[in-house]
Amino acid sequence: MLPIAIDVMSGDSDPREYVAGALRALLEDPQLRATLVGDPQLIGTLLGPQSAAVRARTTVAAASQVVTMDEKPREAIRHKKDSSMRVAVDLVRNGSAAACVSAGNTGALTAIAHFVLKTLAGVERAAIISAIPAAHGHTHMLDLGANTKATPEQLRQFAAMGAIIARDVYGVAAPRIGLLNIGEEDMKGHEVVQAAHQLVAASGLNYVGFVEGDDIFSGDVDVVVTDGFTGNVALKTMEGVAGLIADRLRQEFQASFLASLAGAIARPVLRRAAAGLDPRRYNGACMVGLTGIVVKSHGRADGVAFARAIGTAALAARRGLTEHIAQALQAQGTA
Amino acid sequence: MLPIAIDVMSGDSDPREYVAGALRALLEDPQLRATLVGDPQLIGTLLGPQSAAVRARTTVAAASQVVTMDEKPREAIRHKKDSSMRVAVDLVRNGSAAACVSAGNTGALTAIAHFVLKTLAGVERAAIISAIPAAHGHTHMLDLGANTKATPEQLRQFAAMGAIIARDVYGVAAPRIGLLNIGEEDMKGHEVVQAAHQLVAASGLNYVGFVEGDDIFSGDVDVVVTDGFTGNVALKTMEGVAGLIADRLRQEFQASFLASLAGAIARPVLRRAAAGLDPRRYNGACMVGLTGIVVKSHGRADGVAFARAIGTAALAARRGLTEHIAQALQAQGTA
Numbered sequence: 001m002l003p004i005a006i007d008v009m010s011g012d013s014d015p016r017e018y019v020a021g022a023l024r025a026l027l028e029d030p031q032l033r034a035t036l037v038g039d040p041q042l043i044g045t046l047l048g049p050q051s052a053a054v055r056a057r058t059t060v061a062a063a064s065q066v067v068t069m070d071e072k073p074r075e076a077i078r079h080k081k082d083s084s085m086r087v088a089v090d091l092v093r094n095g096s097a098a099a100c101v102s103a104g105n106t107g108a109l110t111a112i113a114h115f116v117l118k119t120l121a122g123v124e125r126a127a128i129i130s131a132i133p134a135a136h137g138h139t140h141m142l143d144l145g146a147n148t149k150a151t152p153e154q155l156r157q158f159a160a161m162g163a164i165i166a167r168d169v170y171g172v173a174a175p176r177i178g179l180l181n182i183g184e185e186d187m188k189g190h191e192v193v194q195a196a197h198q199l200v201a202a203s204g205l206n207y208v209g210f211v212e213g214d215d216i217f218s219g220d221v222d223v224v225v226t227d228g229f230t231g232n233v234a235l236k237t238m239e240g241v242a243g244l245i246a247d248r249l250r251q252e253f254q255a256s257f258l259a260s261l262a263g264a265i266a267r268p269v270l271r272r273a274a275a276g277l278d279p280r281r282y283n284g285a286c287m288v289g290l291t292g293i294v295v296k297s298h299g300r301a302d303g304v305a306f307a308r309a310i311g312t313a314a315l316a317a318r319r320g321l322t323e324h325i326a327q328a329l330q331a332q333g334t335a
Numbered sequence: 336m337l338p339i340a341i342d343v344m345s346g347d348s349d350p351r352e353y354v355a356g357a358l359r360a361l362l363e364d365p366q367l368r369a370t371l372v373g374d375p376q377l378i379g380t381l382l383g384p385q386s387a388a389v390r391a392r393t394t395v396a397a398a399s400q401v402v403t404m405d406e407k408p409r410e411a412i413r414h415k416k417d418s419s420m421r422v423a424v425d426l427v428r429n430g431s432a433a434a435c436v437s438a439g440n441t442g443a444l445t446a447i448a449h450f451v452l453k454t455l456a457g458v459e460r461a462a463i464i465s466a467i468p469a470a471h472g473h474t475h476m477l478d479l480g481a482n483t484k485a486t487p488e489q490l491r492q493f494a495a496m497g498a499i500i501a502r503d504v505y506g507v508a509a510p511r512i513g514l515l516n517i518g519e520e521d522m523k524g525h526e527v528v529q530a531a532h533q534l535v536a537a538s539g540l541n542y543v544g545f546v547e548g549d550d551i552f553s554g555d556v557d558v559v560v561t562d563g564f565t566g567n568v569a570l571k572t573m574e575g576v577a578g579l580i581a582d583r584l585r586q587e588f589q590a591s592f593l594a595s596l597a598g599a600i601a602r603p604v605l606r607r608a609a610a611g612l613d614p615r616r617y618n619g620a621c622m623v624g625l626t627g628i629v630v631k632s633h634g635r636a637d638g639v640a641f642a643r644a645i646g647t648a649a650l651a652a653r654r655g656l657t658e659h660i661a662q663a664l665q666a667q668g669t670a
Contacts, residue, residue, distance in 0.1 A: 070520045107523070135579065145517050148525040182480050182567040185405045188442070190483040190564060213571025217579040229525060230568050232517040233561075236548025237569045241576040244470065244552040245612060252608040259604045266601035269594045273587040277580060 003033035003059065004313050005097035008043065009066045009084035010104025012299040013306075015039070018103060019046045021306025025314075026054050028307065032314055035097055037061045038084040063087040067104050069299065073111030085109060089116045092292035098317035099293035101284070101309050103301050110146045113287055113294045120322070122329035123289035125150070127158045127228070128296060129165055130285035132238070133277055136219030140166045140175075144285055145232035152195035155179065155225055159200045159207070161288050161325055162223035168324040169316060172222050178211030180226035180234075186210070192227075200225070239279055246274070284309030286316055288325060293317055338368035338394065339648050340432035343378065344401045344419035345439025347634040348641075350374070353438060354381045356641025360649075361389050363642060367649055370432055372396045373419040398422040402439050404634065408446030420444060424451045427627035433652035434628035436619070436644050438636050445481045448622055448629045455657070457664035458624035460485070462493045462563070463631060464500055465620035467573070468612055471554030475501045475510075479620055480567035487530035490514065490560055494535045494542070496623050496660055497558035503659040504651060507557050513546030515561035515569075521545070527562075535560070574614055581609070619644030621651050623660060628652055 008018040015038060022034050023046075036043045040062045047055055065083040067076045080086055085104050091097035093116050102109050110126070119126055127143035142158050143150065150158065159177050166175035179196055181189040186197070188210060200207050211221050213234060226234070249270070253263030263270075275281070279298075283305035287294040293316050297309035343353040350373060357369050358381075371378045375397045382390055400418040402411045415421055420439050426432035428451050437444050445461070454461055462478035477493050478485065485493065494512050501510035514531055516524040521532070523545060535542050546556050548569060561569070584605070588598030598605075610616070614633075618640035622629040628651050632644035 072522060107518070133579065135582065148517065148523075180568060182483065182564055182571075183442070187407055213568045213573075214575030214578065216572060217575040226568075229517055230565055233515060233548045233565050234568055234572045236517075237551060237572045238548075238576050240549035240552040241573050242580065243549065244468065245577065245580055245608075247470065248608045248611060249605075252604045253601075255604075255607075262601045262604050266588075266597045266604075269587045269590075269597050269601075270584075272590075273580075273583045276583060 001031065001033070001314070001317055002096065002098035003035045004310055004317070005035045005037055005061070005088040005091040005100040006310060007037050007084040007088040007100065007102035007104060009038035009063065010102050011297070011301065012069060013103065013301060015042060016046060017303055018306050019043060020303035021301065022310060023050060023054060024303050024307035025310035026057055029311065029314060033057045034310070035059045035061050035091060037063050037088045037091070061087055061091060067108045069105050071105055071108050073107045076105070076108035077111055077115050086112055086116070089113055089294065092294070093117055099295060099313040101295045101297060101313045103297035103299050103306060106145050106296060109294065109296055110287065113290055117290040117292045117294070119289050120291060120326050120329060123157055123161070124154050126287045126289035127161065128285045128287050129162060131170070131282060132216055133282065134217045134219055138170070139216050139222060139224055140170065141216060141224040141226070141231060142288070143226065143228040143231050144235050145228045146287055147228040149229060150192070150227035152192055152199050155196035155227065156199040156203055157289070159205055159223070159225045160203065160329065162225055163205050164325050164328045165286070165288060165321065166222050169319045169321055174206050175222035176208045176220070177205050177223045177225060178208050178215060178221035180224055180230060181210035181212065184210045184212060242277060242279065280305035281308060284312030286312065286321065288321065291322065293321055336366065336368070336649070336652055337431065337433035338370045339645055339652070340370045340372055340396070340423040340426040340435040341645060342372050342419040342423040342435065342437035342439060344373035344398065345437050346632070346636065347404060348438065348636060350377060351381060352636070352638055353641050354378060355638035356636065357645060358385060358389060359638050359642035360645035361392055364646065364649060368392045369645070370394045370396050370426060372398050372423045372426070396422055396426060402443045404440050406440055406443050408442045411440070411443035412446055412450050421447055421451070424448055424629065427629070428452055434630060434648040436630045436632060436648045438632035438634050438641065441480055441631060444629065444631055445622065448625055452625040452627045452629070454624050455626060455661050455664060458492055458496070459489050461622045461624035462496065463620045463622050464497060466505070466617060467551055468617065469552045469554055473505070474551050474557060474559055475505065476551060476559040476566060477623070478561065478563040478566050479570050480563045481622055482563040484564060485527070485562035487527055487534050490531035490562065491534040491538055492624070494540055494558070494560045495538065495664065497560055498540050499660050499663045500621070500623060500656065501557050504654045504656055509541050510557035511543045511555070512540050512558045512560060513543050513550060513556035515548070515559055515565060516545035517547065519545045519547060577612060577614065615640035616643060619647030621647065621656065623656065626657065628656055
């Protein structure tokens with residue numbers, strides 16, 4: 001496999017954290033090769049002390065600019081042509097990388113990815129998809145924020161791509177597709193979800209109909225389709241609730257001597273429960289529908305989380321994500 | 336205070352559960368009076384064994400119909416004029432009840448409430464607001480699903496009503512208002528939130544700007560404003576995540592003999608942590624912006640949760656929710 005191009009400069013965390021994540025990913029996956037994109041001096045200093053085996057699988061691509069977290073997408077395209085984000089996407093475009101990963105500004109990354117890579121035939125807009133922990137394992141949800149809205153036809157395309165990813169990348173046979181709404185009855189919701197409901201129902205997908213926010217976790221559906229505004233709010237809401245619950249547990253287990261004793265006894269069990277739900281384990285959302293693979297990491301990712309995003313990119317590349325989507329859409333077009 | 340009109344027939348639970356909730360609310364609040372609306376024979380049978388003190392504070396209003404959970408709002412208005420839901424709202428309209436509570440179909444309840452009670456001057460659409468547990472206590476969030484979309488002006492009205500409720504009903508001095516979006520930077524989001532951002536910023540409210548889904552719980556904001564589609568998805572997502580985490584904890588504490596021993600020791604602490612986050616404690620969302628108080632209970636509420644919704648209605652009535660909103664909007668209109 002070609003190397004993964006890794007933007008180590010963009011995001012809320014220090015570039016050192018992203019480089020540490022890349023090194024962790026290289027140690028975890030002996031087949032992985034990486035191209036670290038950014039300030040060559042900084043990267044060189046951090047690579048210096050690494051083992052020869054790791055350095056042999058690592059190359060550096062210099063980039064003199066950084067896209068900031070509040071940069072307007074259009075400005076990023078026009079004025080940041082030598083940014084680490086742009087160079088990483090360019091490496092995918094010109095066939096030098098199997099995929100790219102960035103923790104930078106979602107709006108700028110979406111704009112640059114569309115501008116450089118273009119969408120596949122039959123796809124109007126790319127969408128961001130991620131695995132979300134659920135009662136039966138995982139639910140795959142899209143769009144998590146590539147777009148601020150979606151037309152009914154775009155929602156149908158998201159449904160088709162979600163089904164392919166669940167099946168061909170994650171091995172879910174006949175994935176059940178649900179359209180996110182505020183009620184399960186057919187007449188509920190606004191005109192966009194109503195029209196999308198008709199389109200998806202007629203698409204030949206294994207469509208279960210409207211689902212609600214709690215169904216993301218229920219195990220009754222494998223792919224949840226929504227627009228990027230609603231999807232991003234739902235994703236951030238999940239993070240917020242999980243954080244609040246973790247804080248409350250911590251506070252209660254520190255509230256008294258007896259509670260802290262109980263906490264010490266319960267800790268291994270709590271750790272096991274938390275491990276399966278750790279948001280860092282789910283870091284790395286794929287931007288799908290483009291001619292190449294772009295993975296968006298959480299902006300505040302630490303090394304552990306960033307390594308997971310790189311792992312997601314490697315999995316998507318190995319499973320031939322782009323080819324599967326392109327073939328499936330072509331098959332639909334000629335059917 | 337006038338009695339609270341309680342629709343004991345509508346919702347996913349058995350009417351007996353709602354009657355049990357009403358009786359629980361009467362026991363918890365010795366000043367409360369209730370008018371139970373529904374099948375008089377069923378209600379009479381359930382009231383029979385109660386103490387004379389509870390029966391003295393309870394009246395029955397007969398209703399021969401029930402609005403079903405999948406009933407279209409328009410049909411409910413036209414053909415269910417003697418439904419428990421409609422009779423309960425009518426009791427508020429004609430001054431016989433201080434507020435009404437229903438666990439029925441949100442769409443039908445919203446439509447009937449607008450049709451019978453009408454909105455206050457300066458309010459285009461009522462919104463559903465509820466307290467959500469957060470790091471600093473509670474965040475008040477609206478709209479949680481009365482409307483499937485909202486114009487920028489309606490979002491401004493929701494912000495104004497949310498501020499009044501946080502201040503005058505819940506005692507938050509100078510509540511901080513945030514507009515839900517998919518990024519905190521000024522240029523993020525679609526045109527509706529962009530336009531609402533300008534309107535709320537110019538409104539004289541204590542506006543902190545855009546907030547994201549995780550900020551609902553962060554303690555950095557007191558009132559989160561959004562449209563009813565996004566708000567409802569966020570609310571159901573919270574329920575889903577909390578349920579998933581509770582299930583995982585339960586599974587891990589049952590996974591082995593040692594784990595169940597640790598669970599027995601940790602149980603009192605886990606119970607205390609769970610109590611503060613129990614969704615039943617937060618049941619009862621107010622529909623605000625109408626000439627009377629309407630409280631929506633979760634459809635699957637049990638007696639404990641339904642009693643809480645009745646408590647929310649009583650609190651809103653005692654604090655003069657409707658009058659506070661009407662006065663504040665009038666003051667704005669003449670300012």
